[in-house]
Amino acid sequence: MSSTPSAHPNRDVRMRGFSSRVTVAEALQWLDAQLAPLPMEKVALDVAGGRVLGETICSRVDVPDFRRAMMDGFALHAEDTTGASPYNRLSLAVIGQSLPACPFPGSVARGQAVRIMTGAPVPDGADAVLPAEKVEEAADNIFAQSEVSPQKNVGAIGEDIRRGTTVLDKGRRLRPQDVGVMSSIGVGQACVVRQPRVRIVVTGNEILPAGSAARDYRIADANGPMLAALVTRDGGLPFDEGIIADDPQAILQALRCDADVVLVSGGSSVGQEDHVPTLLADHGELAVHGIAMRPSSPTGMGRLDQRLVFLLPGNPVSCLCAYDFFAGRAVRALGGRNKTWPYHRRTARLHRKLVSAIGRTDYARVTLRDEQVEPLAISGASVLSSTTRADGFVIIPADSEGYPEGAEVEVFLYE
Amino acid sequence: MSSTPSAHPNRDVRMRGFSSRVTVAEALQWLDAQLAPLPMEKVALDVAGGRVLGETICSRVDVPDFRRAMMDGFALHAEDTTGASPYNRLSLAVIGQSLPACPFPGSVARGQAVRIMTGAPVPDGADAVLPAEKVEEAADNIFAQSEVSPQKNVGAIGEDIRRGTTVLDKGRRLRPQDVGVMSSIGVGQACVVRQPRVRIVVTGNEILPAGSAARDYRIADANGPMLAALVTRDGGLPFDEGIIADDPQAILQALRCDADVVLVSGGSSVGQEDHVPTLLADHGELAVHGIAMRPSSPTGMGRLDQRLVFLLPGNPVSCLCAYDFFAGRAVRALGGRNKTWPYHRRTARLHRKLVSAIGRTDYARVTLRDEQVEPLAISGASVLSSTTRADGFVIIPADSEGYPEGAEVEVFLYE
Numbered sequence: 001m002s003s004t005p006s007a008h009p010n011r012d013v014r015m016r017g018f019s020s021r022v023t024v025a026e027a028l029q030w031l032d033a034q035l036a037p038l039p040m041e042k043v044a045l046d047v048a049g050g051r052v053l054g055e056t057i058c059s060r061v062d063v064p065d066f067r068r069a070m071m072d073g074f075a076l077h078a079e080d081t082t083g084a085s086p087y088n089r090l091s092l093a094v095i096g097q098s099l100p101a102c103p104f105p106g107s108v109a110r111g112q113a114v115r116i117m118t119g120a121p122v123p124d125g126a127d128a129v130l131p132a133e134k135v136e137e138a139a140d141n142i143f144a145q146s147e148v149s150p151q152k153n154v155g156a157i158g159e160d161i162r163r164g165t166t167v168l169d170k171g172r173r174l175r176p177q178d179v180g181v182m183s184s185i186g187v188g189q190a191c192v193v194r195q196p197r198v199r200i201v202v203t204g205n206e207i208l209p210a211g212s213a214a215r216d217y218r219i220a221d222a223n224g225p226m227l228a229a230l231v232t233r234d235g236g237l238p239f240d241e242g243i244i245a246d247d248p249q250a251i252l253q254a255l256r257c258d259a260d261v262v263l264v265s266g267g268s269s270v271g272q273e274d275h276v277p278t279l280l281a282d283h284g285e286l287a288v289h290g291i292a293m294r295p296s297s298p299t300g301m302g303r304l305d306q307r308l309v310f311l312l313p314g315n316p317v318s319c320l321c322a323y324d325f326f327a328g329r330a331v332r333a334l335g336g337r338n339k340t341w342p343y344h345r346r347t348a349r350l351h352r353k354l355v356s357a358i359g360r361t362d363y364a365r366v367t368l369r370d371e372q373v374e375p376l377a378i379s380g381a382s383v384l385s386s387t388t389r390a391d392g393f394v395i396i397p398a399d400s401e402g403y404p405e406g407a408e409v410e411v412f413l414y415e
Numbered sequence: 416m417s418s419t420p421s422a423h424p425n426r427d428v429r430m431r432g433f434s435s436r437v438t439v440a441e442a443l444q445w446l447d448a449q450l451a452p453l454p455m456e457k458v459a460l461d462v463a464g465g466r467v468l469g470e471t472i473c474s475r476v477d478v479p480d481f482r483r484a485m486m487d488g489f490a491l492h493a494e495d496t497t498g499a500s501p502y503n504r505l506s507l508a509v510i511g512q513s514l515p516a517c518p519f520p521g522s523v524a525r526g527q528a529v530r531i532m533t534g535a536p537v538p539d540g541a542d543a544v545l546p547a548e549k550v551e552e553a554a555d556n557i558f559a560q561s562e563v564s565p566q567k568n569v570g571a572i573g574e575d576i577r578r579g580t581t582v583l584d585k586g587r588r589l590r591p592q593d594v595g596v597m598s599s600i601g602v603g604q605a606c607v608v609r610q611p612r613v614r615i616v617v618t619g620n621e622i623l624p625a626g627s628a629a630r631d632y633r634i635a636d637a638n639g640p641m642l643a644a645l646v647t648r649d650g651g652l653p654f655d656e657g658i659i660a661d662d663p664q665a666i667l668q669a670l671r672c673d674a675d676v677v678l679v680s681g682g683s684s685v686g687q688e689d690h691v692p693t694l695l696a697d698h699g700e701l702a703v704h705g706i707a708m709r710p711s712s713p714t715g716m717g718r719l720d721q722r723l724v725f726l727l728p729g730n731p732v733s734c735l736c737a738y739d740f741f742a743g744r745a746v747r748a749l750g751g752r753n754k755t756w757p758y759h760r761r762t763a764r765l766h767r768k769l770v771s772a773i774g775r776t777d778y779a780r781v782t783l784r785d786e787q788v789e790p791l792a793i794s795g796a797s798v799l800s801s802t803t804r805a806d807g808f809v810i811i812p813a814d815s816e817g818y819p820e821g822a823e824v825e826v827f828l829y830e
Binding site: 045046047048049050061063064065066068070099100101102103118119120121155159160161167168173174175176177178179180181182183184185186187188189204205206210211212213214216217218219220221222223224225226227228229230232233238240314315316320344382383384385387388414415 | 460461462463464465476478479480481483485514515516517518533534535536570574575576582583588589590591592593594595596597598599600601602603604619620621625626627628629631632633634635636637638639640641642643644645647648653655729730731735759797798799800802803829830
């Protein structure tokens with residue numbers, strides 16, 4: 001009965017379960033102790049949006065550093081407009097004009113006015129700008145038809161930013177307007193946390209390059225492009241160099257690359273083709289292997305020299321979940337971002353009960369319809385399409401057996 | 416009294432107000448009629464995350480297209496395990512093994528088992544996989560110590576995706592897992608909406624390049640890098656070619672560039688140096704100029720040949736606000752994204768009243784502390800630092816005079 005030859009007669013087929021699994025909390029404890037932002041680098045302002053500021057920005061200048069007109073109109077002494085109205089037009093002599101970067105060179109005396117444009121320096125003597133529409137113009141003079149109070153329509157020195165003010169704090173993720181403010185105080189380059197370089201290593205003899213047509217019991221790599229998109233979302237710089245064969249030497253070489261983080265997809269478990277845990281244990285540190293969670297229990301974490309290495313299960317949903325729980329946290333933290341989940345949350349009620357087990361953390365895909373949370377009825381970690389049909393997921397922590405129908409739960413939204 | 420020479424004695428200084436302003440709703444009506452997604456382009460899957468799908472994706476294949484093992488263990492006839500337990504171990508002959516991409520070539524008869532790894536094809540005859548940990552192994556046979564039901568741990572053909580299923584809808588912004596799904600059904604490149612090319616034209620003789628130290632009554636450009644970050648956030652591809660002088664020919668040449676959208680910062684109003692509206696009216700279409708809003712009332716919109724042109728006020732807060740209301744909407748829509756505000760929202764109560772005027776739309780920067788909305792007390796549109804101190808903004812629509820203290824308002828969050 002055993003005469004049919006095995007496909008791999010010479011291989012030593014080992015199969016063993018995980019001897020023990022750590023909890024998600026224990027795994028995160030190890031991970032968080034490894035995470036500190038990478039060194040800084042300088043980048044041009046026009047690519048600094050979204051990056052994380054590596055230093056506190058304090059302004060060395062006043063913005064503006066001159067009194068500027070906030071309206072098109074006439075710079076004058078506010079007192080000269082006292083009583084002005086359409087029925088009591090007051091005449092002032094126009095003695096020149098002030099344009100942006102082209103100031104009026106003299107001083108404005110009582111009874112005088114200088115034509116001025118928005119952004120132009122307010123000349124000495126003048127203490128207000130009367131808007132153009134409140135004025136009737138004649139040849140060499142104007143008739144003020146409205147009062148204006150002192151300082152009106154004059155931007156004071158330091159009005160936007162006062163010299164010595166802390167403008168932006170270290171660790172802030174730069175908004176578009178932050179970049180504008182840095183520019184306006186003469187900071188020409190942003191000192192930001194370096195983006196982590198993330199090598200994606202997809203292993204497995206059964207894996208064909210991304211987007212291939214499946215054939216010969218082999219399947220196209222779904223995890224490589226998914227991980228690239230996840231890493232990009234989290235501010236890392238992903239790179240990969242094609243599928244790596246289930247060969248220890250090839251995998252070890254791939255692990256020893258110029259990266260801050262290595263994500264290995266596949267070969268992470270305890271089966272015979274699962275070389276990566278052994279490689280990491282032999283050549284570096286396999287700190288965590290096997291986590292009490294569903295899916296993603298075969299996840300591993302460790303270090304090889306300076307690199308953080310994540311062993312992600314080959315099953316796509318497990319891969320996504322393990323990335324989000326652990327690897328993504330590292331990518332975000334190394335890049336200086338907030339390490340917590342990057343998903344927005346919404347609270348809603350369960351339409352059906354959601355069952356888990358004490359001691360295990362569950363990642364349950366759900367849809368959200370009419371503010372009702374519907375768990376997706378799916379069998380396994382291999383059904384990636386469950387995560388495209390889902391609107392998000394619910395985490396059931398280790399100390400919970402799940403939630404009854406009608407319970408209020410927090411949904412992490414995928415979009 | 417008028418003997419002091421003007422700085423620009425030969426210029427014809429024109430000053431006029433806006434003859435009339437359109438409402439924000441009217442401006443949006445014109446704009447929305449211009450907006451359709453750009454043509455499609457194909458991109459590699461690993462850069463497709465976040466892009467907008469230009470076609471509906473329907474699977475031409477089953478995923479998986481073979482019955483695959485979902486556990487490491489033994490493929491067998493489920494019936495052969497009936498009654499198996501640690502106290503009633505049932506012997507089965509091991510006739511070979513099935514590895515990923517390396518199937519067992521024969522068929523499994525009653526009383527037989529094939530060692531199998533996760534992801535490997537389940538051999539003919541077998542209808543279940545008994546997990547390795549439920550088995551005691553001997554030389555050429557195993558002892559089943561547990562029952563397994565038919566189909567257990569066997570991933571059915573099409574379990575993840577069934578041939579003919581619509582997997583992703585046109586117009587969807589691709590999530591990381593979507594890219595994985597596309598890869599797994601053999602779609603090697605994503606057909607996505609082209610990203611709009613956005614030329615940023617910063618004008619103004621008083622403007623120094625971004626990050627310059629202010630000098631001679633000139634100020635560093637804040638809007639260029641801010642707009643670049645905004646465009647990038649909204650999925651566009653920004654480019655610029657330095658500050659453009661307040662010279663009609665130079666500006667016209669900058670407008671006539673290889674771009675889908677042109678953003679002009681500065682020179683948008685009705686003052687003497689505001690060439691852009693006239694240029695657009697003379698050489699293209701100036702559809703909107705002057706909008707009943709605060710800030711950003713001097714905003715303009717139009718077309719030059721195929722390009723959408725936005726005249727954004729030079730004051731940085733006005734520029735940001737006008738971008739978010741109008742230009743950003745166009746960038747998002749041309750790239751296929753949702754054209755509405757890209758900010759998350761939170762509802763909270765006003766700590767102080769917020770005053771506006773009927774007929775005018777206001778964009779009020781606020782902070783959010785302890786779920787209380789605090790309007791920022793700031794004078795003008797030039798105070799860009801108000802948008803870095805703010806947590807977000809509140810929109811007061813044209814039909815409202817504002818909100819009293821304690822009113823519940825919706826805050827658009829900057830982060």
